[in-house]
Amino acid sequence: MHSDLKYGKMNLMIQEKARIVEHQQIAPNYYKLTLLSHYISSNTLPGQFIEIRVCDFTVCPLLRRPFSIHGTNKDKKTIEILYEVVGLGTEVLTKHQIGQELDILGPLGNGFTIKKKGKIAILVSGGMGVAPLKALAEHIKAPARYVFMGCKKMDQVVCEKDFSKLGFEVQVATENGSAGKKGLVTDILNGFIDSAQPSELNEINIYACGPKAMLKAVSEIAQQKKLNCQISMEAYMACGIGACKGCAVKTTKGMKMVCKDGPVFPAQEIIWPI
Amino acid sequence: MHSDLKYGKMNLMIQEKARIVEHQQIAPNYYKLTLLSHYISSNTLPGQFIEIRVCDFTVCPLLRRPFSIHGTNKDKKTIEILYEVVGLGTEVLTKHQIGQELDILGPLGNGFTIKKKGKIAILVSGGMGVAPLKALAEHIKAPARYVFMGCKKMDQVVCEKDFSKLGFEVQVATENGSAGKKGLVTDILNGFIDSAQPSELNEINIYACGPKAMLKAVSEIAQQKKLNCQISMEAYMACGIGACKGCAVKTTKGMKMVCKDGPVFPAQEIIWPI
Amino acid sequence: MADLSMEIAGLKLKNPVMVASGTFGHGEEYSELIDLRKLGAIVTKSITVSPREGNPPPRIVETPAGMLNSIGLENDGLKKFIEEHLPFLAKFKTPVIANIAGETQKEFEELASTLSKERQVKALEVNISCPNVEHGGMQFGCSPVGTEEVVRAVRAATDMPLIVKLSPNVTDITEIAKKAKDSGADVISLINTVMGMAIDAETRRPRINRIVAGLSGPAIKPIALRMVWQVAQSIKLPVIGIGGIMNARDALEFFIAGASAVQIGTANFVDTQASIKTIEGINEYLDRKGIKDIKGLIGTLNK
């Protein structure tokens, strides 16, 4: 019997001021932020996230913003965040400079369960969904490793090299065809599955993160083909720790909190549309 | 007949983005800010002020904050602001760096009326009241020129040299005696008046700016001795241009708006306490 | 460019963005800063029969994403409005909506009948919702009976489009709106300020002389939007949305909730260009969405 690496909530969370050691724009609207955090850098599971107070002198923006942990460096005691500017909070985040501190809360949530069974690991990312998947990639030991990345356009294709270095085969789809295949990432996934041997299907584990519409599509594919699939969900959050019941998602097991019960869920548990 | 230089509202106001060309801390809690403004730098009267939006990405702080124009440089097209950190708005202002832009509205209000009659000009400042008085000093031609400065402690005694250069005799009072006389600035003013010849009293013009308690005390002295006295008032402001009726002050001529009818008023017109 | 024109109960607007009463004076000050001709309409500061000195200071203070005010309807009175302020406003050809505030039914009548004779005044907005006066104001607007009393009186005194401005400080805004409608209102505008208070903990003194004051600004936007939606759902009269609108995105929320026009208040203080930018932003949005006419946006919430 294989025993899965069940990355549940086995680390305590803390709130602390974390110094910014790097902060750079890596693509139009995409930023990479590196924070010094002794504790979180060595107590994080792939798929967990932190909540950042993006500006501490004002109450507007008010709530913390959740971001997946994109990477950790135990030696340098740092954690990495990859984020896209989509609104006020992320806009304000860009203004912070190296040397300044950010108030963070984490690590939060449950990470991915790394399946020991199955020779084929497929990471499916849509847009910023790539953020937690890179952290996950470092832990995946399956002999056949794929990343299917869906992006709006070429600019937004990031982290390809990180995955390649980890021995992943990277396939890209862009909506406008400016990089990789023209189309959606689910086209790649479908193509892969269609050309797979029936015996191979049993070996596939899918780990997906991205916009809701994409996660829904991936889940449906997985369910049709009866593939093992975990998805990392997003929801608007307030507390981030399970106390406010704000980030609910309907599941086959009742209402669950994305922040505490997730953000990673078995795909078949989510009741769409959410 | 002498005709006073009546600095009424004879310039139009504008709203513009002004680049920060200098920003430095000059004392604990005191900052000097230099902004590029072609228009305002050459269209300002001593005693006028601007309203700064201290942070443009948030609605908290919401309202603009008023600051006296401390100096102008027509050649460099700059204006100077001297400010003290007292709350959220001024705290946020300190965060802005050279090269960034601030949204400003000005020039606002009526300046001081520079009296041609009278050989003795006395500027009385309390704390940050020094800000507009320095701008005023440059326009004062009276043969005998004094600045009486009241401050909490030595740290806060600023601009002495500016006044000296302009031929002003500077006398300082600090509450804790760490610089100049120990006591209040009104002690200096009273001392001066008490030792003045009766004939000299007619020659005195007082221009004062500072906290309300000080302005009230100065006004009372002036009224007792029948001295000409103008005071620059402060009030919480919203619009800064006379539209909201928020910055009212009771005067012998009815309610007046500090932002539009003032901030400079003849001392005898104010009805205390305000 | 989408069609932004709007006709509300006979009141013709080139665009549905107005400036709110009390936040724009009578336009004089802002005329130096923006082109008044671009505005959909200018709502005057509340006009009272006799001049009012207003409340003692301090009258305003900032709060989180908002401000409290207790101006107390300071204004020059009806006579001076007609003699001095109206001629100035007339120059710009932008419709003037006269906001009126009486202490009694009779005063409302007088204000309405006198102002109805002025060609430059295109509509009346009845302020039964001011929280900052002893007599009149919210006393009327917080009860159906008071609302009826005033609206009937004004209706009898004018043939102009009659806008009734409601107070949010009530249990059921739709009840008041219905009563206003039944009493003759052509249009409902809302919201006026929410009653609030602030204290300086250092001095233990109220921040506003009269202690309780009116809250405006972005903080109240969710409340205003909710009430606009409730009223638009419950009665068949055009609604003007007011409360915390800072930009086009905010304004659009109100149209989608059911407003036929909006008023910009506190935002004028923060950015003198707020009203103009809002008009531009609405245009940009409609073009981007391929909506030809703003009327096609009103009350289109996807539930």
Next chain:
Amino acid sequence: MADLSMEIAGLKLKNPVMVASGTFGHGEEYSELIDLRKLGAIVTKSITVSPREGNPPPRIVETPAGMLNSIGLENDGLKKFIEEHLPFLAKFKTPVIANIAGETQKEFEELASTLSKERQVKALEVNISCPNVEHGGMQFGCSPVGTEEVVRAVRAATDMPLIVKLSPNVTDITEIAKKAKDSGADVISLINTVMGMAIDAETRRPRINRIVAGLSGPAIKPIALRMVWQVAQSIKLPVIGIGGIMNARDALEFFIAGASAVQIGTANFVDTQASIKTIEGINEYLDRKGIKDIKGLIGTLNK
């Protein structure tokens, strides 16, 4: 160190800073982050007779200096509260105030009588002010009759200190407070959330599934403070101030306005340490001002 202890209608607190219902779960999550022993009291998430799944998502959204929520009283129900959550809370010796929400008078009775038997529960807070449920909630709290009905029922079922939590969505808060008092309330707590709404202009969809939701956070602080002041002025019962309190300075405003205690709600989300820092900040203020006992600050507004 000033004396922060407080006794409110027999409820003994080591300090008057509580955490507000629905913003702190049943303490489990926060126990990892703060020392629950330091809190004046913990008010539980509203407990209902049967477990509730709550409202469909989305349930929350941020607004200027505030947030809207429509959780819909999701909770595990009375039985599980007593069996699982209460034993956990009991470990900390911090007084537990059970917040109860019934759909009917009978449910309120059942909740009150059952919880009154629990030694760890030191007081009941009656939620007649939830804006996010179909039955019960604000329906009770927005009318004097509904208030009386519930409060009488609970009063008959318990000898515990009885706190009644009021809704701000009313014309006259003092009328409701008086009715609560006359019906047997020992303490008034206020405010619950203000009804609000937000729309995503891009999708034209409401930001919250149930469209209308409850506004909390700094945005509503001026409204909360005003209502606390009004109630403290008008009835002789201790008042607990709630609404937008982010720090000690905010809390102090409420004490000065007449509150005997405060509750921290939304602030817990922004800073998990907000409640602890508030306690420390109050201490610091009292020391700085030379006030020996916080009781000396209550209702001391200099008018």
